[in-house]
Amino acid sequence: MSITRRKLLASAAAAAALARAARAQKAAPGGGGSGPVAISSSNGLRAVERAVQLLQEGRDPLEAAIAGVNIVEDDPNDMTVGYGGVPNYDGVVQLDACVMHGPTARAGAVASLEGVKNPTRVAKLVMETTDHVLLVGPGARAFADANGFARENLLTEKARKVWLYWRQNLSATDKWLEPPPDKLDPEVKAFIDQFGWDDFRKPRSGGTIHLSAVDARGDLAGCTSTSGLFFKIPGRVGDSPIIGAGCFTDNEVGSAGSTGRGEANILVSGGHLAVELMRQGRHPKDACVEVLRRIAHTTREKRLLDAQGRPAFGITFYALSKSGEYGAASMYDASPTGKRAQFAVADPRGARKEDCAHVFQRRS
Ligand code: GLY
Numbered sequence: 001m002s003i004t005r006r007k008l009l010a011s012a013a014a015a016a017a018l019a020r021a022a023r024a025q026k027a028a029p030g031g032g033g034s035g036p037v038a039i040s041s042s043n044g045l046r047a048v049e050r051a052v053q054l055l056q057e058g059r060d061p062l063e064a065a066i067a068g069v070n071i072v073e074d075d076p077n078d079m080t081v082g083y084g085g086v087p088n089y090d091g092v093v094q095l096d097a098c099v100m101h102g103p104t105a106r107a108g109a110v111a112s113l114e115g116v117k118n119p120t121r122v123a124k125l126v127m128e129t130t131d132h133v134l135l136v137g138p139g140a141r142a143f144a145d146a147n148g149f150a151r152e153n154l155l156t157e158k159a160r161k162v163w164l165y166w167r168q169n170l171s172a173t174d175k176w177l178e179p180p181p182d183k184l185d186p187e188v189k190a191f192i193d194q195f196g197w198d199d200f201r202k203p204r205s206g207g208t209i210h211l212s213a214v215d216a217r218g219d220l221a222g223c224t225s226t227s228g229l230f231f232k233i234p235g236r237v238g239d240s241p242i243i244g245a246g247c248f249t250d251n252e253v254g255s256a257g258s259t260g261r262g263e264a265n266i267l268v269s270g271g272h273l274a275v276e277l278m279r280q281g282r283h284p285k286d287a288c289v290e291v292l293r294r295i296a297h298t299t300r301e302k303r304l305l306d307a308q309g310r311p312a313f314g315i316t317f318y319a320l321s322k323s324g325e326y327g328a329a330s331m332y333d334a335s336p337t338g339k340r341a342q343f344a345v346a347d348p349r350g351a352r353k354e355d356c357a358h359v360f361q362r363r364s
Contacts, residue, residue, distance in 0.1 A: 030325055035216055038068060038211060038212070039345045040068070048346035062101040065213045066099060068213075074117060080227055083156070086159055086230040087155055087227075088228075091163045096241040098240060100223075102220035102221055102255065110122050111135075112136050112235055113140040116144050122135075122144045206260075209225050211257075214321075220251050222256070224247040224258075225240065238266075246258055250279070253278050254278045264299060270295065270317060284319035284326050316341060340355060
């Protein structure tokens, strides 16, 4: 490399670092103050609160991130993560998760794991006790058995009823009879109201939790956990356990992750891309917007586009910098049911929800 080119690159890197530092001195919104910060998807309000509490006690950022996410994994009312998650095509709950630890630059993940409600804990053991990064299916289960995890039934009654209703309505040509619409179970109805489905053959999915955390020293960690797309083909792996897609953490720069349609994220390695954009000096929020624009640009199949040629699915990115700046962006400003796109954040000022930036307006 010539001296001039090297100098040019060095000064570009210095300028990006200066831009980050200058922004870090500004007060909120968007963070950048001193003290620990945790950011997550909107279902993680209690998770970020817990994570920051642990960071304030001096705990490791990954330990804090996982402890936060475990709250959502344990909650049967969150049907997109852990216990109570919506099952796959066969009615079996299969979970994906990953963890990434900034200070050691190590990661662990599991995919299509059955019978463990905290896949993030198994992912951490993959990271800490094996030479591997990702274990899947029966291999992940055998690894969990070896580590003493009990085989739990993750399918709650509500999730079973939702699955059965979907199965009964799936095809007019199979041997299942469609249940009479006036006999709709209240739990199934509540589920339909929440996710806004009008056609059970084309189910819309939502949920997953991503959480990124930084402690007062600037050490980072990231963690993502999900039960994946509703009624997915058994063995389907989404973006959540894919390092560089559902989560990526670089201790020199920041941490990022996503929720929403995993297939779209895998195709652009969104978590990694968000961190690289932050490395170039982008604010976390702007990095998330740019990743979503990349996804919109690369989504070309007609079946995935709406009448205006926009992505016909939801996806959100969350990012946090080493200096504590944070931001999130969603493809749309609101869900199909009109719920505003938000994320959860906690810092020494407390835990709260804030609005995501967005690329498109739902009603335009
Ligand atoms: N982002 C979660 C999934 O696609 O499984």
